[in-house]
Amino acid sequence: MTSAPGRRSSIFTRLLRHGFTDPSAAERLLDSPELAAVRDDPVLLDALGRAADPDLALLGLVRLLEAQDGHTARQELLDTLIAAKPLRDRLLGVLGASAALADHLARHPTDWQALVTYEPRDLHPGVEEFERGLAEADDPVSLRVAYRRCLLSIAARDVCGTIEIAQTAAELADLATATLRAALALAAAAAPEDAALCRLAVIAMGKCGGHELNYVSDVDVIFVGEAVNGADEDKALRAATRLASHLMRICSETTVEGSIWPVDANLRPEGRNGPLVRTLASHLAYYQRWAKTWEFQALLKARPVAGDLTLGAEYVAALQPLVWGAAERENFVADVQKMRRRVVETIPATEIDRQLKLGPGGLRDVEFAVQLLQLVHGRADASLRSGTTLDALKALATGGYVGRVDAAQLDDAYRFLRSMEHRIQLYRLRRTHLVPEDETDLRRLARSLELRTDPVATLTREWKRHASVVRRLHEKLFYRPLLDAVAALATGEARLSAEAARERMVALGYADPAAALRHLEALASGVTRKAAIQRTLLPVLLGWFADSADPDAGLLNFRKVSDALGKTPWYLRLLRDEGAAAENLARVLSAGRLAPDLLMRAPEAVALLGDGDGGLRPRSRAALEQEMLAAVRRADNAVQGVTAARGVRRRELFRTSAADIVGSYGTESQPAEADQGALVDLVGGAVSDLTAATLAGTLRAVVREGWGDTLPTRFAIIGMGRFGGHELGYGSDADVLFVHEPRDGVDEREAAEAANKVVSEMRRLLQIPSADPPLLIDADLRPEGKSGPLVRTLTSYEAYYRRWSLVWERHALLRAEHVAGDEELGRRFIELVDPLRYPANGLDDEAAREIRRLKARMESERLPRGADPKLHAKLGPGGLSDVEWTVQLTQLRHAAREPGLRTTRTREALSAACAAGLISSDDAAILDEAWVLATRVRNAVMLVRGRAGDTFPTAPRELGAVGRYLGYGPGHAGDMLDAYRRTARRARGVVEELFYGGA
Structure with a gap:
């Protein structure tokens, strides 16, 4: 026989193992007379151990046994408890999760029998079953008791996992519906004369209306009243108001049995300042004239639940068109977003990190995001018009308005957070949305959610994880740029109906509306999810295409890209979800030929148009070179x-x-980039870096194939012209010099042969026919020009420049910069040419006259016959050549004394000349403006036509596209040309003084 101390030690250990936190108190309770017959039954201890709070469950069980009416009733409960596992799990599950329901059972000790009947997983009570459960209540007190009994059965199914969170919330809403009906029946019975005068409909709003009620929540309602049998309307409304007020008191007032829940009618027109009951006509008039955006959002969940259900249905039907047209209101999306921000701002700082409902990453973030998407897209898609958050979320995912992964993550997070909220409220049956801070409360909460390993830490981690997901997706969906654009469309427009579609296309500026409609049909027809997403995107894209000079090309290009990426799951999701990706794509596809042609050959580059992972920010030369060298190695x-x-x-x-x-x-x-010079610098730097990296990759490929790891001679590439100046355009050639130096022990002839072979092979490989923009290597700025060798040793360059260099070569070397190959050799080459390009004694008059003669000859020989010189961006008056030669002449004269002038970049040198007082600030500004504008014209021509050019195009659409790029709207091409001439004319005046005036 086990000794008493031994037995206590054994029980103590078992209690700890089963999750009791106060085993001494539990042991005393197990030794109580009420449990004498079962204290050693392992079944009971195991069942208690499965409860969220075993200590609380045991205490509740003892209290319930103590409350039984005599030994027989107590024994019946114990026998049933031990024999019937469903009852055992339900009863102890409730007692371990809810002190409030334990109190109810202690006051009403026979109500445990409501848990005896086992219901299969697929059988759940609805409004009618709950009405039967409340049928015997004939006063407010008995209604509260009956309500708690029904609530007990819901909680039992919930904590045992017989129903999941959405079904729990739906059952709670059905119980609320039955309770409202019972309360209205009591009110009508108390005042039959009022009931005879009016029809009264109770409309559930909020979570009750959405079939997603909490355990403890205000039940939001709106009352609609009408006169019956020819009764006076004013008298009928007063009668209806008395009935509605009595219903609210029955549910809200506190008695010895507590309260049921507050009935809140503040969502009615004019809120608490408005009449409690209005006629349908009065409601309709208010919403048509005075309602604010949030009121339509609230009506999304409106559902008739009690009273005259026919009148309630009429109310909902009358208001539905207003609800689903609310998104067309001015600033609708912004208003909803502001309202959500205001809610967050009202949360006390001490609570915001514990708020499950209202805080960032809380339930309201999910609900507001879903409701906003519903209201914007639900105008044209009736499948989205559910008042239940999770059902609406599923419909949004099915329709393609939300990504499947995003929807699944939101669904999972919402269910977890709602489960937390339910279990927190269930404990005391108090209306709260704050996560507790007490360790015991957190432990019970975690165990109620089946988080039993290190429960508090696990709960905290899971809660924060889900909240983080909600916050991220809320920001992504709730502030989605497309929403404003979609909301601004008329309903018929959003549906892309065939009716008047041709006129719509013509009005938007489509030159071939028939072809445009064929593209739309191909993209958006059918019932696939892809087509559904396209139907959301296209109305907005059409407007963005129309904002370009060639909407037809934009739509055609979009169809080509969509066809190429149609089976790629991320493509449409990117356009729908990721920041400004859709608008960026529309701008790119309708701006000309170059970017769309590049995209057609690499459609996956659409991903760059999103906001993440660098987006459209050009990559550094080092990163590009690293990627290209890695590609060559593979x-x-x-x-x-x-x-x-x-x-x-x-x-x-x-x-x-x-x-x-x-x-x-x-x-x-x-808005468009205000600093046009910044865009010029961005393009020039990015294209120059890209060209340098491409040459580095090509050099590595040639050396690797011909010589393995090491070339017999050191080899460097020097950028010249715009390449060296970081000013390449999309179609620029790469001006270069090639320099080599034999390695130790290598014969000079062998080294020269290797270097020449490298140059020859690089040029051959880069000239292999391709649809890509060409990359031509131009080495004509080398010593002796086309007559000289393609590649020289550093020693040969030194000898040539010392003995034979001409003024034009010193001038050309102002742009020299090492761009690829051996860095040490490149550095030494730059050190070699610095004294030539920055002469210590400046430039004598004869050399200056020679430079002017060279410029004049270049312009007379190279300016195309028949071209308008005033509109030639490169060689015309005030064009690139004028500005660059003026700046370079200043560098040759003064760079030896002014270090700031020792740069290969035109704008930097111009700024340095201004800072040094060599050029006035006004003149520098005029030259800079002209150079930037001329460069943008050349870039625009390449972007629009897909081939390089120095003059404005003559075709109206192409000229309009160049104008759009330069910031001129439709019909303003003439203004653009006048502005160019004016800017160039001012620059030419400065050039005449500074370059030709001999200053």
């Missing part, structure tokens, strides 16, 4: 390596051109 031969490098170049040219277009056009959320 290739089997030089041809494949250079092909891979050209693929990177294609993608990055698209990135740069897209950034240029978006910055020039602007978006609805981001």
